[in-house]
Amino acid sequence: MRLVEQTATQLLAQLNAGEVTSLELTRACLDQIHRVDSRVKAFLRVRSDAAIATAEEIDQRRKNGQPVGRLGGLPVAVKDLLCTAGEPTTAASRMLEHFHPPYDATVIARLRSADAVIVGKTNMDEFAMGGSTENSGFFPTRNPWDLQRTPGGSSGGAAASVAARMTPLSVGSDTGGSIRQPAGLCGITGLKPTYGRVSRYGVIAFASSLDQIGPLGQTAEDVALLLEVIAGHDPLDSTSVARPVPRYTQSLREPLKNLRLGVVQEHYGEGLNHEVAAAVREAINVYKSLGARIVEIELPHARYGIATYYVIAPCEASSNLARYDGVHYGHRADEKRLITELAVERARLEQASDQAGLDRLDNALVKLYRRSRAEGFGAEVKRRIMLGTYALSAGYYDAYYVRALKVRRLIRNDYDAAFKSCDLIVGPVTPDTAFNLGEKSADPLSLYLVDLYTVTANLAGIGGIALPCGMSKAGLPIGFQLQGPAFTEETLLRAAYMFQQATNGHQHPPAIVTTNA
């Protein structure tokens, strides 16, 4: 098997045994990127030279018998939502095309000190808003299994990078399903940790109470390895939780005894593709064969998940994105032109003695705000800013935002009740397999529905993992999801590992990896 096709766990063992160097591996990844990414378009930027320098430095240390971090020189791709010091971090927005943060996100710092080799920044939906990576301000990413299709999103680039074996691991973010949904659509494993498990410091905010950073990899084992490095309390993030981080990789092989898996009947209703439904049922059967007990549970408020999410997330987004006004941050409209136009307009109104028009005329500052934002943001981002601004306005706040918070609480209560009778909840991760590029662009609501099975975990703040469980007739991966109570990543990973030991769906790469272009 080619180097790049191996799992992170296998590669790490070889690195530590001195059978392969970080440089060889990094070069192999860069070669793979060179080979396939002109078609997949997972990366916004590849840091070839910096990655090679880092790899060499790590190899040198290993050679000298000096300590090497837990990731031992493994290449990792990072969603372009995480700040990397001195290098562009764009959130895939034209708004931040020229933003070079002077600091590293905490997760980036942890990756560096664990001796990960960051090979590049991956594409995403602009400001993580979307489920197809088509909302990127730069270009869409394609699904390595079928280049006419989307890899999902918003961490589409991160998922495609692992699926096309360009990197063994990647870091994504999940606000409503943005790790799990693309992992499902790309046939890889992706975990959204419990809210507060991983620091958000240095992550360009979309919806702060929902955003969570998480790992993507080929297997649960790989994901456990990366989570172990990035998880943990951060004094720079007040919402990160001071709980010890378990050694996920060590407990992983221990099978779960007497596992009770909750199944939600509503998950199998309208909108779920029958092939997906069958594959998920088959996955449940695998668990049964491994001794798990299936428990019927109810999440009666889950059906309000999308509605609730699309109030809360845009509200927070409208606030978080206010700073991109062209004055301190973000694209600034051409000021000279703007001032000239303003003067012309004023002269015209004065000549016409149009006092009402003059009163309505923006001053230069307001006009700069308006135009910079109009030019810098893409359509979906604008849509969500408008939704959020509206919902937070005086007179609407209680009807939308406060009400959504109440439903959010009910959704959380549903989970609390459900987890009294089961350990984890099993179900679909997406209603369908990967859709065609452009297929849902004209109808934002249909795109919002791809988060149907994932948003509730974000609203409740709990963890979830997506992993492959089969292929559709069209040759597209099908994934399923496990959700667990807050801070039960260990259980989620063990359950996912059990499944992956019993099946082999996750070991099969897409054709683009194995065939020559």
Place this chain on the structure above:
Amino acid sequence: MPPYTLIIGLETHVQLSTATKLFCRCSTKFGALPNTQTCPVCIGMPGTLPVMNREAFELSLRTALALNCSIHQFTKWDRKQYYYPDLPKGYQISQYDLPFSYEGWLEIQAPLSLGQGNGAGAEGSAGTATPSPQHAPPQRGRGSLVSKRIRIIRAHLEEDAGKSTHDETAGVADSRIDLNRAGTPLLEIVSHPDLRSAAETRAYLAELKLLLTYLGVSDCNMQEGSLRVDANINLHIDTPQGKIATPIVEVKNMNSFRAVERAMEYEAPRQYEVWQETGQKLGDVPKQTRGWDDVHERTYGQRRKEESSDYRYLPDPDLVPVTISAEKLEQLRATLGELPAQLRTRLESTYGLTAYDSEVLVNQGRELVDYFVQLAELCGNGKQASNWMQQDVMRVMGEQHLSIAEYPIGPAALAELLKAVKAGELDTTRGREVLARMLVTRNSAAVVIQDLGIEKVDESDMYALCQELLNANPKIVDDLKSGKQQAAGSLIGQAKKRNPNINPARFREILAELVAREPTS
């Protein structure tokens, strides 16, 4: 007497004297080069998150406790959203519907009003100022001061914005932003509209500033913006149809207590004139914002956009709510120490000071009061200690710009001198000479007294000297006999020339006694 009552409520922004900002670890020091005290967090850089400064929160809690506020056990942070170039995040982190403290009061020493029937217990527009209850200290002896409670609606903590400067030079409109101040902790204290005059408003601010100084929570420097005041003012006009409230006006940009006082004095007749012209009542027009022009001593209308400000408050998801335990509160309460009001009462009851004297001393700050208390205890006379503090110590402090800590003579050394004066070893004038010399030489009173050759003059020597002078000045004896008391002065002067150590007061007594015995010539 104008037929109206002033109704004034204040919003005071106090910059807390923490070493670092509210949500990051940048310095809060004033006066640094623009934008040098900033970091990714306080300039709102994408991806950064705020982390609450616990010290700022504790200082706020202490202040609220000293203002007799109730404390919410659970408080949260909200984003107040508006666009302005000195607000880099596009929102200010503040507290909206769940401030950490609410409903307190500050007792002020309000000047008794001249006319207007205001003062304690006058009617307010949003309520009534509570007159001092029975357990409050009795009205002060000075006669012109009266205790009055000004109710506090709330005190909450928020971050400051940056500073914009605009160069309006014709043709080169240039705006610059300094974000050193952005993120500095601000405590906003909102009073009920319980103030009834410009003088009361000033008294409230003075008392608030004193309290904050005693608590050590702020340096209250108005020039540097550590204390900022916005006033809401309107009138209650007596008309034959009853009381009419005029529209509320908010006055901003007042840079000193005097400016606040002058602005209130300016606003009252202005608003009355406006009412006479327009008849506008409260609710007829939206609240107007006016600025204070310190040069021309007048307020002016500030242009405001039609759109009313909707701040779209949102609970800040980046910060966790703060819970305050009863235990913590008690702990903090114990650190408050004696506050100005209590201190004044103690100085009056323990050292027999007048309300005026205690006010003067307490207003100088806790260190000076500590000095005074030591001095009074050591010399055994509060009134004498107070007089020397005010007439001598504070005068030198003022002339030489010294703090009490920098004043070269400690309370023990001064007490030694005061005791000598009290014992009649030297008179007050000579005592002052001694003190002046002590300041220069840093020697003890005893040493200086010896150096200056001061010694108590024997009674018999004084009688002898007096008789000798009387004999030599028959004219003066006649004058004194005919009641020309000023004639004694020249004799005392001669006596002091002969022996600088004689106590003029005692000499005057002896003189009177001897003159009375003198046969009429």
